[in-house]
Amino acid sequence: MRIAVDFDGTIVENCFPEIGEERPFAVDVLKKFREEHHVLILWTVRNGAYLDEALKWCEERGLEFDAVNTHYFEEGENCDRSSISNKVNAHLFIDDRNLGGVPDWTTIYRQVKSGKAFSRIVLDAQKEKSVQPQNIFIRFGLWLEKIKKEVEARKR
Numbered sequence: 001m002r003i004a005v006d007f008d009g010t011i012v013e014n015c016f017p018e019i020g021e022e023r024p025f026a027v028d029v030l031k032k033f034r035e036e037h038h039v040l041i042l043w044t045v046r047n048g049a050y051l052d053e054a055l056k057w058c059e060e061r062g063l064e065f066d067a068v069n070t071h072y073f074e075e076g077e078n079c080d081r082s083s084i085s086n087k088v089n090a091h092l093f094i095d096d097r098n099l100g101g102v103p104d105w106t107t108i109y110r111q112v113k114s115g116k117a118f119s120r121i122v123l124d125a126q127k128e129k130s131v132q133p134q135n136i137f138i139r140f141g142l143w144l145e146k147i148k149k150e151v152e153a154r155k156r
Contacts, residue, residue: 001112002090003033004043005065007054009096017050019057025105027061032109034064042068043088043095 005011011027013020034040042065046054055068092112096102103111 001092002039002041003092003094003112004041004088004090005030006093006095006097007042007044007046010094010102012057014096016046019053022061023102023105025109027058027063029105029109030063033112038112039066041065041070041088041090043090043093044069 008014008016008020010023011030012022030040042054042058044051044054047069051069058065094102094108102108
């Protein structure tokens with residue numbers, strides 16, 4: 001999967017033109033995506049010296065991108081941009097300007113890994129938390145029902 005990632009407010013806290021603190025697990029998750037053979041594009045408004053600072057920050061943490069502020073990997077320095085769309089070619093965009101903002105990086109990782117929409121991940125997490133522990137009598141009754149169904153199925 002090709003993943004386009006913003007820098008300010010997404011990988012780091014938004015303190016532009018300064019570089020903010022790393023958002024928890026951002027670098028770790030992005031490195032994990034690379035290990036899992038996803039293609040990473042750094043897609044940021046930073047350019048010139050500001051972009052150089054961001055790339056140096058990433059490099060110091062061992063974070064590499066397949067493309068930086070380019071639309072297609074085939075682009076070179078001498079590419080005729082008039083024939084190329086300004087829309088980046090990616091399957092997923094991770095950006096703090098998304099509707100609802102950017103979730104935490106562990107949720108992002110779970111979403112990409114599962115292939116589920118963000119709303120589905122949130123609902124699943126809520127279900128996990130809302131399951132109430134059952135007392136021993138309820139669990140015993142459920143266990144008996146399960147055994148009863150298995151016995152009936154084997155009789156057929």
